[in-house]
Amino acid sequence: MTEQQAVLDMLEILECGGCVEPAHFFTLMRRTFRIAHLLYLEAEPYADELKVCRLHHTFGAYAAEIYRSRALHRIDPILKLALGGVRPVEWTMARHRFPECEPLFVAAQEIGISTEGVALPLPSPAGRMALLAINVNMPADEWSTYRRHHLRDFQLAANLFHAAMLEHGAMAGALSVRDMRLTSRETEVLTWAAAGKSYWEIATILGISERTVRFFMTNTRRKLNVVSNTQAVAQAVRHALIPTV
Amino acid sequence: MTEQQAVLDMLEILECGGCVEPAHFFTLMRRTFRIAHLLYLEAEPYADELKVCRLHHTFGAYAAEIYRSRALHRIDPILKLALGGVRPVEWTMARHRFPECEPLFVAAQEIGISTEGVALPLPSPAGRMALLAINVNMPADEWSTYRRHHLRDFQLAANLFHAAMLEHGAMAGALSVRDMRLTSRETEVLTWAAAGKSYWEIATILGISERTVRFFMTNTRRKLNVVSNTQAVAQAVRHALIPTV
DNA sequence: TTTTGAACTGTCACTACCGACAGTTACGCC
């Protein structure tokens, strides 16, 4: 079973971290599997829009231009379901459930891109979300069988690649977080502040003087290098310095 | 190849969402794979400690008591590496890299638990982290081969189970977020507040009067059902209502 | 033993925030 062997070899390469270049990863995937196109997207929510952090794909500039010019991201059900969801999203399933997204699939057929595929959600820390979309060029029944056999391979490969992508780029934050170590009291006070308590209330809750609460808060602001309690709380929540209520 | 068939069948069951009971999932996994024990942990960071949200395992009450009474969580390298990391963590690798965690493995051997296994990080939204630890009872070289063949199965199964666990319990937050829809101006003002800007500064930045900034802030506090700007920002960051800087 | 860090407290003056009062303007929709 040489195909199985190739798959296992490829996963081993990925696990050893030997692949951080999206182009390299895409080539590896297309060589190993019967994949037509791949798309890797990392984004974060912004109000009800999405802010794209990383985007790599093999669909080509023309397809990207079509997608952008027709504002297909507004109706793309893959984005809605995969970014925010946790289960693999089948393209035809999404097409079926969201009739309003038909222009997307029509556009795909126009430029000769298959409408068969699956999108794997890749949940990330700190509210970010990512997905790997896999596009295949095969009949529905064949894809059904192929998917059943290889979804696990896709999932592991996607996870390992995503891990590599996160490791490269999360380096910058690592150092700054090191200075952000808060003492237990500072954390407590900050947590209550994030819960909307005033200095007087926090002092009463913790059984200390109001002045001391202010003292801890001042230290926290200094450590976090911020100018207000509000900003301190924003930072703390983002860096998971205080518990999520 | 009946084993392969059994694996694929099992993954299909998981994907169809037919398994949300940890005990059921563990039984299914042990029946399908040569697994000795399983542990599922969902936690969130709290200062430099961890707050456990969900914990299910098959190690038994005695092992749990040993773990707790000897405070082995303080030295457990699996926790450190898997919760917060993104790659699968090999137990023997962790043991090798962290000599101070030897008491953990000694304790495992005392009560007859194998020291061979792998922990799969399952990153979750909103700063939470989860892991599925898999413990096997086989010689190192056999495990090496077995792991190579089935890591992808473990990963997909873990992801699907974790997805099911998240879907049950994240229901509570879904409704409250619906009321939290902020207008574009409210989002802007809140974003600047989270950046530590005062009303006067925000007014200057947006080119509106300070009074108007306060007006938007008041609406935001009402919508978010909070009592202070600080609490509003904490809520907003947690629910990704404003962008991560 | 000295030093370091964390936890704790008091006062003063200033600025920022917050609620409640009472409005105007502009846009889309039935």
Next chain:
DNA sequence: GGCGTAACTGTCGGTAGTGACAGTTCAAAA
């Protein structure tokens, strides 16, 4: 035309947050 919603503005009075002054106590590390 009326109705709802979002964006916008002014004033007043009270409370909360902020920085700078100047300390004590305790335990652990050097």
